[in-house]
Amino acid sequence: MASKMDLAAQFAIRVFTGIRVAMRDGAELNVRITRPVASGRYPAVLEYTPYRGLGAVLPDHRDETTPVIPFLAERGYVIVQYDVRGTGSSSGFCMDMYSEQERRDGYDMVEWCAAQDWCTGSVGMIGLSYGAVVQWQVAKLNPPHLKAIAVRSGGIDLASEFTSPGGCLRPWLFESYAPVMSAYNFSPPDAILAGDRWAGMWQERLNNSAPWGLSFIRNVNDPAYWRSRSLAPDYDDVQCAVLLIEGWADWYATAELNAYRHLSCPRKVIIGPWGHYYPETADAFPGPRIDARYEYLRWFDHYLKGLDNGVMNEPPVAVFVRSWKTPTLICPEEAGAWRSEAKWPPDRALDTVAYFGNSGSLADTPQDGFETYEYRPAVGLTSGRLGMGSTKPWGMATDQRLDDAYSVLYEMDPLPEEMELLGQPSIVLFVSSTAEVAYFAARLCDVAPDGTSRLITEGGLLSSRNRRAEALVPNKVTEIQFALKHCAYRIERGHRLRVAVASASFQNAWPTGQAANNTIYRGRRHPSRILLPIAHKGPEILNAPNFLAPPDAQVDPQTMSNPTYALHHDLVSDRITCEMAAGDVANGGYNSSTYRVSNRTPEDTTIQAKCLYRPTHPSLSIEVEANCRTVSDARTYSHQVQITVKNDGKIFFENEWTECVPRGLS
Structure with a gap:
């Protein structure tokens, strides 16, 4: 270039x-x-x-x-x-x-x-x-x-x-995006830019706007x-x-x-x-x-x-191929290398079947058997925040073993030579549940010789979003198919490839509302499996892309202000709470949230979130506060929003909205 x-x-x-x-x-x-x-x-x-x-x-x-x-x-x-x-x-x-x-x-x-x-x-x-x-x-x-x-x-x-x-x-919608956008959208225009129309423009906004979170729930x-x-x-x-x-x-x-x-x-x-x-x-x-x-x-x-x-x-495709690095919540620099490709996925990446086998193996041929596990809504402690949400850059997936303990695991023997995955893995599960609805989540992990487990990619599907949108018949075997996210990843020789299956990923997916025991079936009649896009060495390797270096040095993470990002387990109630807080009231707003999930009563999930924002004005002190409460029970989802606007410390505007819809099969 x-x-x-x-x-x-x-x-x-x-x-x-x-x-x-x-x-x-x-x-x-x-x-x-x-x-x-x-x-x-x-x-x-x-x-x-x-x-x-x-x-x-x-x-x-x-x-x-x-x-x-x-x-x-x-x-x-x-x-x-x-x-x-x-x-x-x-x-x-x-x-x-x-x-x-x-x-x-x-x-x-x-x-x-x-x-x-x-x-x-x-x-x-x-x-x-x-x-x-x-x-x-x-x-x-x-x-x-x-x-x-x-x-x-x-x-x-x-x-x-x-x-x-x-x-x-997605919980983040209600932890962060809904309250932040509510505070923004009820804030006044810039007084200098709006001029003498400022007050009228703001009043029109206050009289007619609606919090976006209402449409998230409504639809x-x-x-x-x-x-x-x-x-x-x-x-x-x-x-x-x-x-x-x-x-x-x-x-x-x-x-x-x-x-x-x-x-x-x-x-x-x-x-x-x-x-x-x-x-x-x-x-x-x-x-x-x-x-x-x-x-x-x-x-x-x-x-x-x-x-x-x-x-x-x-070449029309340039991807960074990741490789092993000990997983941490913040990662200043990934391990891996840039790669150019003529198409995606490349022709040399061939879908290779690995069947769920006996003794937690990934096998070349189907092996009869089954594994039953209890649905635990709080699985997902180690998954991090996709997109790193409101915690960036402290949102990367950590060592997966904490969640592996509550998942069904299938894995390969240590690899005799390195393996490269280029494309989109997919999962086929034959399952049954004691509930009418269940979520099936799969994580693909790179396991080092010392047992450390690094997330490569993941995905999941609500049973009612399968090919037929209908309730599960308790204990009847059903086929569920879904794709994981695309990946470009090299697994080192001596490492193992692991598939972890559970029924929750609570930091990134709202828990389903029915307690359950779920079963994965395997074998010739029920060939549960994963398709892996394993890339073979091709006859032509294209030159790696030659990108220019960025203009400024990378920020030292130690100099950045730390968000609140805490996970608490109440051992008595068996309830998990995720607390997050980040931002500045005068620079984009201060957002805080508390997200509670119960392992005993999965239908009862609550997010309480707030954004406090102080838009600038030459002479007035304006404060906009959005409080959102999002709740599910066995039958409904509801979202309640309260907007309070203060002008020089006095309430200038206040309103509340509530949206409630049937949760259906979710």
């Missing part, structure tokens, strides 16, 4: 804030533009989120949320960022995330950019997380001037990846709600060029690799080791980090400026 000298900054830049752009219905979006000082026509790159990131401009044009913004502007792009309607300093109100109106606004903003006299007519999009998902939504609408997008950590099926992986609610059993907001299965609707960048420690590596496989447009994918970060930032754990700004630049240079820079002559 080109060097930093070849792609050096060419322009002095300037930031314009407080721009108002009217939408079809009269709502005005708050827009920030970062662009070269020099007059002329440039391609535009669009980004939008609801995360209140477009306030004061930081010194030296350091953008506080997206480090590539000034970088691209210095190299001949106009970057257009805006707040989602009803959030930040945009007018209007917000009832739920990714609304149809919001998606139309995205389409209209692409075309607004293209129509400006400073634009060449070529428009791209960029963004992480929420800012990545919205790119899929806009790309599906195919605005005529959208030529390329750069998707950093974006799900493609929001029900199965964001709200309910495997069919069970828990309505896949169509999330499908309308997702890319899948409408891959062919996307016609612009797509650059995918994600990390194994993040939520959406599997989503982005599946998008790469199904899209028919020009595309490339990079999967590194990182969590939910831009990989060029100083706190992007775990490393090794790369300067992904140059990857975005080369992508946009080719598709927005028409430069023949060779970006599509390189």
